[in-house]
Amino acid sequence: MNDDARTNIGTPDPAPGDRSPDELRDQVERTRDELGKTVEAxxxxxxxxxxxxxxxxHVKDQAAEKAALVSDQIRGKAGDAAHLVKDKTPDPLLEKADQAAAAARTNRTPLLLIAAAAAVILLVRRSRGRR
Known part of the structure; x- marks a missing residue:
């Protein structure tokens, strides 16, 4: 196979002497376009x-999609678990918990003072225990 046959594969062009200058210019332009596309590729x-x-x-987008999916699944499972616990918990216990929460809301200041005092006592005992 000669060089002409390799460069004209699949291009049944007439012999060079049979082509007009316009046809040659068109072929040169096509060749330039193809060469430009090849260079870009x-x-x-x-x-x-x-x-x-x-x-x-791409990896970041995939990770975000996966995180959103897992987050939705966790929210669904947590909601299901909360409903299950609420359904299984006896009513008197739920009432007591509601009363305790209401009492805590109305008496925040004393509860905060007690919690702070307990934290100070624990920290003092801990620091003395290390000495």
Whole structure:
């Protein structure tokens, strides 16, 4: 196979002497376009930084989708668990818990003072125990 046959694969063009100057110009223009596209494709393959950015963006998007899916699943399971606990807990216990919560809301200041005092006592005992 000679060089002419290799460059004209799949292009049944007439012999060079049979072509007009306009046809030759058109062929040169087509060849330039094809060469430009080939060079662009090779440059894109050689641009490793752009490929890495594209891959990182793709992985980031996948991770965000997965996180949203898992988050939704966890919320659903937590809601189901809360309903199950509420259904299984006896009514008198729920009433007592509601009363305790209401009492805590109305008496926040004394409760906060008691909690702070307990924390100070624990910290003092802990620091003395280390000495």
């Amino acid at each position: 090779l440059a894109a393959k050689a641009d490793i930084k752009a490929q890495a950015k594209q891959k990182a963006t």
